[in-house]
Amino acid sequence: MSLIKQLWIATIVLVVLVFSASLTAMVSTSRDYVVEQMKEKNIDNATSLALTMSQMEKDPINMELLIAAQFDTGHYQLIRLSDPNGNLILERSKESQQINAPTWFVQLTAMNIYPGYAQVQDGWSQYGRLRIESDTRFAYEGLWEASQRMFAVSLLVGMVGALIGSILLKRLLRPLNHVVQQAEAIGERRFVTSTIPKTKEFRLLVKTMNQLTERVRDMLTEESGRLEKLRLEANYDSTSGLMNRTYFFNRVSAMTSDEEDFNQGLLVVAHLNDLSQIDKTLGHDETNALLHRMGQALQDFAEKETDTLAARLSGTDFAVFSGSASNAYAFASTIKGLLVKAIGAETSLDGLKLPTLCTRFQRQDKISDLYSMISTVIAEISQQSPDVLHVMEADDILQHQKQDEAEWRQLLTEALEAKRLKLAYFPVLDTKGKVIHQESPVRMQLGQNDAWLPAGEFISWANRLELVCRIDVMVIEKALEALAAGGDDIALNISTRAICDQGFIKQVARLIAGKPDCARRLWLEVHERVAF
Structure with missing residues (x-):
């Protein structure tokens, strides 16, 4: 129940109690007053009438006429004349009439009125005794009318008081309403x-x-x-103020996925050669200032152009993507000119080279793959032309993609045939420090004496070349050999493509069936979207 309702109920109860007490006190006082006045009236009228009768002849007819005249003009209930022995001489009385007041009111305000008595003399002797009782009907009706008027006045006062109280209550509770609105505003961040x-x-x-x-x-x-x-720290490079690689890739992917607004764009990557040598020449602070100027130049350009993004993809690579530019060479020249101008203030870097490459970006292209290819091309052509500005066409891109695929297929196939795979071991402990199992990611050696690469270095190419199932099968073979040799339980991460391949599942089932004792100690982990 609200505070306003509680206050209203308390006010109404209080008004009703005060009104009831006031009405009861008024009715009781009025009744007592009427009873006292009628008692005195009875005594005065009896005394006056007895004196008149004492002074007149005691003729029965005259006596009866006097009593009748007095009875008819005085609103009496009873006038009785009896002798000294109590015997009735004359009497006039009125039958009880209907009182114009509720029965319950008459019962609550019952009046016990004392009759008036007086002695009638005949000379020096007592002629008789006179008794007079007034009619109480008028007293009850008058008292009822007065009570009604009191009730009407009290009701009117109560209604006026309720109206005034409502106005005052609203004014008093206005700060509370403001507090409620203030709390709602906080929820709306106002x-x-x-x-x-x-x-x-x-x-x-x-x-x-x-x-x-x-x-x-x-x-x-x-x-x-x-x-x-x-x-800003997660999405932007702190030194240059440009987007970092992850945020830039996400923004480009979102922009190029719009089939209605995007058709093709341009991607420019500029490579800053010998950053370590620049840092030695200029010093750390000056090098950071140089990178900031380069980033600011590209950011100002991106803000002025439509659908243009600028980023620092690595320590030495700056990139600009445009979804609206069409002239590849002019766009790349503009970008390189801005960077050269930002670098030009440093006279100690006159021999600085800035190989720049531009390529067209189609809707089906992936920004990560395209950047990886551009980085490879820049590394190749900058050896011959250190300050080159090169535009790659679609045929060049396709040729490099095919060349990369062929090289990776050869490297992965040779590594699998030579079984240059091994497992790394990272223990997983419970709360008491006991080993639960060994988390075992795969490592691969592409060349005979090359370093062992983590899965992140080659798994994307394995997926693209559909070699990931062979890798997962060999990983399970390695794990079963380690378990058979008595090692700890091993957990392997199985790729999505492999777990969805029926041939892979059958092959793994045969391997595990061949070493049933190792099955309960081999943990196979899959991505949740595959499991559910």
């Missing part, structure tokens, strides 16, 4: 303060709410600043 009311109880509440609003605003502002800082 921060408003309320005027401090004069009411002592509400003053503390509103003041506290204002303080809470300010604290929440400061806290959210601080948190927003911290989140913005984290966003």
